[in-house]
Amino acid sequence: MNTIKKELTETLKTCLNADPEEIAGLLEVPPDPQMGDYALPCFAFAKQMKKAPAGIATELAGCISPPSGITKMRAAGPYLNFHVNRPELFSEILCGIHEKGSAWHRTEKGKGETVVIDYSSPNIAKHLGVHHLRSAIIGRSIYRIFEAAGYRCIGINHLGDWGTSFGKLIAAFQRYGGLSAEKASVSDMQNYYVRFSNEAMKKPELEDLARDAFRKLENGDPDATALWKQFKKVSMAEFERIYGILGIEFDEYMPESFYLVMAESLLKRLKKAGIATESEEAVIATLEDENLPPLMLKKKDGATLYATRDLCAAEYRWTNYRFRHCLYVVGGEQKLHFLQLTAVLKKMGYKWADRIEHIDFGLLKFIDSETGRANKGSTRTGDTILLEDVLKNGIEKARRKIEENAEKLSEQTNAEELAAQIGTGAVIFSDLAVKRTKDVIFDWDRMLDFQGDTGPYVQYAHARLSSILRKAQMPVSTDADCSILQMPEEWRLVRMLEIFPLRINQASEKREPSIIANYLLELCKLFSTYYSLGMREPDKRVLCEDKNTLAARLLLVNGIKTVIASGLQLLGMDAPQRM
């Protein structure tokens, strides 16, 4: 919080029966700057004081002697409006950003606390499709938002490398032969899996083969294990290549298979505690008292399920990290699974069970070209759209645009790198700009759009800001006289910068990257408008004649640029210097 707001809060406290934090939370920004710069709505006090809000506002105006940062105070209906000493606020914010740089927005809210974030977590032996994008992108952004809030973050890729489907795949390789596992690509694995599944629909006995193969795998059979290791190796190489394009990283890869050794002891404990029981030859945890369907923990063929491994993983994470939050960035269709998971953990007596949180997101849907309806899963043809293809298309489109603009860019620009930054930026932003829980209909044009409310729009603003600082014949300095900044657009901009930390706070509380994305759009829009004023009126340019004005505007430009770069970092996007 800035000094002026803090002083104002303290002053208000002298006349109000409320604690400073509450008052600060109440303070808002009036819709029109003419009304004032801060407003105290008095509705909240009406009940406790048994007076009309408008009366309270007037009364307060008489009671308070405003601090030095406030130049004017006026009751306007139920609001008490304040005008601040603008140069003072300009200076505090812009100098703060210049001095602290990319650390300006960081807080210590989560100091000493750990948050575990499980994201991406794809299954091996399958290509990454576009539908795998959301978990990775949202998870990484939430990671960075919590990091900015001062938490220690642990990003985990809970790799799906275990489960009955690998029994099918092993059986397929053994049945069809002809292709050695060493040479098999991820596509081959997918094809084998599909072929086997299709055949099994006609010949149910193949299911037994698959079950046998999986049992062998669970028992450590060397042949099955060798195949499985190969699947994993090839898959990992592909995953890492694509994570590389997106710049996605993890602190740990913790595959499901890792937890296998813990499963038996878990089941034993659950049975002993009466939480798990045998039913129809399987082991389940009934959750009737929680109003939930039972959770299956062991199939009648003896195989464990992902719920079993998830329970082990949760215990493991707790013993290792003592997390404040353990976030699972997983699609909303798995809501029930996580409700059951936390219900079982609660039954086990774990107080930390309510720290487990399912960060759900909407489904990626595809338009069926025949019916015109949006459906889950792949396109009608059965081919999933590969994440890598989406990224490559975005990068290619950016490359073409860069070539068109070649004369604008210097030789120092690495076109290949820039195309990657913009192409992936467009894809990432299009995913993060919308609230998590909304379903998304896949659309090439929208995902790869570079105009309007898009990632490249934000990056472009950053490039323009960078360009100004490059061309200025003087360094940014906190000695600038901010009282020269008189344009309403400049004021709006600094007010927008002021709320960046608040938005991060909101974004972390709601686990919602779209709050950052939309904030950046608002900020960039204000900047673009401001910038364009200089087209016809040279004295409105940042790089103007008057040296004092130039100095003050450079400080402002520096602030905007720094905040945009920080915001992009929170979303996992690059901030190009030129484009």
Add this chain to the structure above:
RNA sequence: GCGCCCGUAGCUCAGGCGGAUAGAGCGGCGGUUUCCUAAACCGCAGGUCGCAGGUUCGAGUCCUGCCGGGCGUACCA
């Protein structure tokens, strides 16, 4: 059937904890480039905030019911 998510302009979406006049982008129409990057800017057109009740000084926002769409609902993850 039950549970969860979504419903705001033709399309895609924003709308701090209920508060001052519901905002963007795309698409449509009309403008802006001897000028700090036109991946930009400005203007016009476009709204029964799914429907109906309720809570109150005040509801897009909270509560209840309904409608529409999606997802899930014991041997997949």
